[in-house]
Amino acid sequence: MTPKLYLGLVSFSFSSLAIFLNFLIAPPIIHLAFVERKNTFYVIAFFNLLSDLLQLFAMFYLSISMLADHYLLIYERMGWANLLVGGCFIGAWYMEGFLQIVMSANRFTIITLNKHHVFTHKFTFTLFFFLVSAAVFSVISNQFLFPCCQFIVDQEMMVVLYVDVDDMYSYSNLMNKVYSISAASMASFFYFLVLNTIRKTTKIVSSSISKQNQKRDIKYLLQFVFILIFYILAFVFYETMAIVVPPGHEEWYFVLTLMVILNCSSNPIVYLSLNNDIRRELKNTRCCAIFQKSQSTSLIFVLPAGHANTV
Template sequence: MTLKWYLGMTSFSLSLFAIFLNLLIFIPVFQLAFIAKKSSIYVIAFFNVISDLMQLSITCFYLAASILADRYVITGHRTNALAIVFGWIFINAWYMECLVQIVMAVNRFTVITLKQKNVFTFKTTMIIFAFLISFTVGSAICTQYIFPCCVFIADHNVMSFMFIDIDGLYSYSNFMLVSYDIVCTSTSTLCYISVFRSIRNHNKASNVQRNKSNQGVKYLFQFVFISIFYIFTWVLFELLPHIVPTNQPEWYSVVPVLVTLNCSSNSIIYLSINLEVQKSLQIPWLRKKLAGSHASSTVQVLQVRAAKVV
């Protein structure tokens, strides 16, 4: 068995497990978002799960499977119509991931820094996502079908995702992708700098408020930390083609692995610290954990807000 096979098996196993984690929280998050309508955070998280599942499905069942088989499974060809559709699904989900992270960051800024808890109502959040979905679908159509260059595909030969460059043509598709990534990263960074400052100011208040703030910092750091996967993914996607030797394509395989880690972080956060999702799942080891943490009502309030943010 070759190094390529082992890399493909690693990517397939990781992405399949990530799909399982996301499916595990799918129904609880849906119920909390649209039936119980607990918080707009769950609505945002639901669309995050959808975008994660779309990316993971292409990564697992098309890219990783093609790497294992050393051929283009399902499509049979590198750039036929179906391969371009798969590229459209992934890039559309990535665009949505970027905008979801912006919405989450703005939500935290609005609630924690501005102390405006009534801005992100259920209706307002749904209107926002109706617009965002239309925008990302249009962006993905431009990327794959309208711009003269360049089409986005999953290629088992480089064991990663790529744009098919055309000599003499500027890659408008890659420009759009980088624009999404930069806007997402910068907006989220500015929002969370403000949030950190607000929490630090709260630390100067009474002991009760200080305890709440310290707990908030703990969870906020967890959510911001997972953004490292997102940042490393898009930075390496852009950087690797300029530094990796043509005879060492194995280095590109780090991108789908980072995509998988990025798409797993939301589910890991919910399964590890969100009590309402844990209660909905009714898993024995989670019930035992809940019994040990039942006394802390303050923590429960903060954990309800748990969601992936960058």
């Protein structure tokens, strides 16, 4: 077994598991966001889930290409399939950067400014309409408008990357750096202000209801902070690997693929560990399924002769 085939199997296994975990938390998030309309936190989580799934499908596509040892569908490195999957990935990455700002601004508005009426469902959906539009326009610019450089899934390098063109400046990579650094910086700044607010108000809160609300807001905050940490780690690895990896050792770029998969697994890992609402939704779903199955298979009665056969 060649190293590439082995790494392809690893990528296939991890990306499949990550996709499964994201699909596992999808029904609870959709129910809490759009049916119960419990909190706009879950609307934000829904769009974060979509961006993670798009990136994971790109990683799954990459793992299949590595196992097949050729580019899929039309067998060309710069073919439409690679450009499409690469565009979906980078668009989802841009969207995830926007989401970091939205998540931190949400916690800042609610906890620090104490304004719970700003992030309504209507405002949140309107905001995401513009953010998705911005991400789509950025992808079109990245893949078709800028002279350099397009983003693809490269099974030879075993990673997603920009295709450099000699003597041409990569405006696409510049846009990615601006988006990612801005997102990480702004989110970190907002979270710093929020944590400072929590530190100051913890001693003041006295009523049980206020303490309960504060505890809930802190749990939401911690979930967003952990997701930001995974995002920053993935970006830092992407920017530094090209510097530290020596020529002829392209297999080390596979670490970036694993970091992307780990970053896209942060949602289910964090939510299943810290979010009681999602765990309760999953538990209720399983219990209902078991209960319905038991009703259909176990409710069999033997009735005495002469009695009506009704239940």
